[in-house]
Amino acid sequence: MRFCGEVSAAVSHEIKNVLAIIKETAGLLGDHAARALAEEQQLPPEQVREATGAIDRQVRRADGIVRRLNRFAHSVDRESEGVELGESCRLLAELATRLLAGRSATLQVVVPEQEVTVQASRFRLLHFLWRGLESVLAATGPGARLQLVVSARCETAGTADAPGTPGIHGAAKTVPGGHLELSWQAGEVVGSGAPEFPGPAELELLAQLAAEFELNPEEQRFVLLLP
Amino acid sequence: MAEKILLIDDEAEFVETLAARMRSRQMEVSTATSAAEALQREDVDSYDAIVLDLQMPGMDGLAALEEIKKRNPQLQVILLTGKATVEKGVQAMKMGAMDLLEKPADIEELTRKIKEAGDRKMVLVTAASEKQVKEIIGSKAW
Structure with a gap:
């Protein structure tokens, strides 16, 4: 049980870090959009591209973490x-x-x-x-x-x-x-x-x-x- | 006056994105990806708030907090953590942390805490200066 707890804690910590980056990146894009709106300007495409690129990287990272967790979870399937x-x-x-x-x-x-x-x-x-x-x-x-x-x-x-x-x-x-x-x-x-x-x-x-x-x-x- | 803050987190992408958001809120932000790197900075004393990740490779958040408070008890430290436990939170507060926020933290809440940290530091610095002046006035040397 302790082993499972330690692995889950480590994995959940990694996922939290990924979520924090996604949250801040989405927030940054929101900040840029709010500023563009206030200044009646277009949102610069490079800011959108940077943000979506960062989110995509983190989603792929999270996918790797969850796959790993899934492989671990299935390690108990067979004696x-x-x-x-x-x-x-x-x-x-x-x-x-x-x-x-x-x-x-x-x-x-x-x-x-x-x-x-x-x-x-x-x-x-x-x-x-x-x-x-x-x-x-x-x-x-x-x-x-x-x-x-x-x-x-x-x-x-x-x-x-x-x-x-x-x-x-x-x-x-x-x-x-x-x-x-x-x-x-x-x-x-x-x-x-x-x-x-x-x-x-x-x-x-x-x-x-x-x-x-x-x-x-x-x-x-x-x-x-x-x- | 813009708050001067130091963000420390081993996740480089996180720390840079958060820094960009803080800068857009008119804060003066520096970053470091380890506590050791941050503590080597000569200007550590000058920050209104230090925002610190609790779990980092090498020197962790609590060890860094202890070192920061040893150097300058007036410095205000806000800890960020991916997995907050009550024990760690209590320990951090006992060690002098101003607050402990769970990741992903709400930017407006973090901004409020940083402003509060700036105010607190100002009060502490003013009180220390007044005490110093009183000591000088009350001393025989004066």
């Missing part, structure tokens, strides 16, 4: 479905725009050429990653740079990891499942340093996702392995 990890991570980054901006942080999502699809609950996956983001941001302070890398799961000599992971030798074999790695560099002000993650609620999400998780605070990264 388990084919979840494309690249798309889900991009959605997470978009939903977290305000969360990141509030801490002057950036999140780069890196996806492979080949889509990586896992069978999972999209909602739980988003929920887990959102909590991870929050914990990392709380630990790193403002200005952090985060990177979320999606890759297929690979198996090398009895271990499962991402292809090309340093330190692993031998031929890597791609196996079903996905590998997500969130790494970060702290900003100007360093917080506690290590995210307090996962807590009991996140451990439950991990169990529901049947995922494996590894946090490495020294290397400033965590890895989520999805079946």
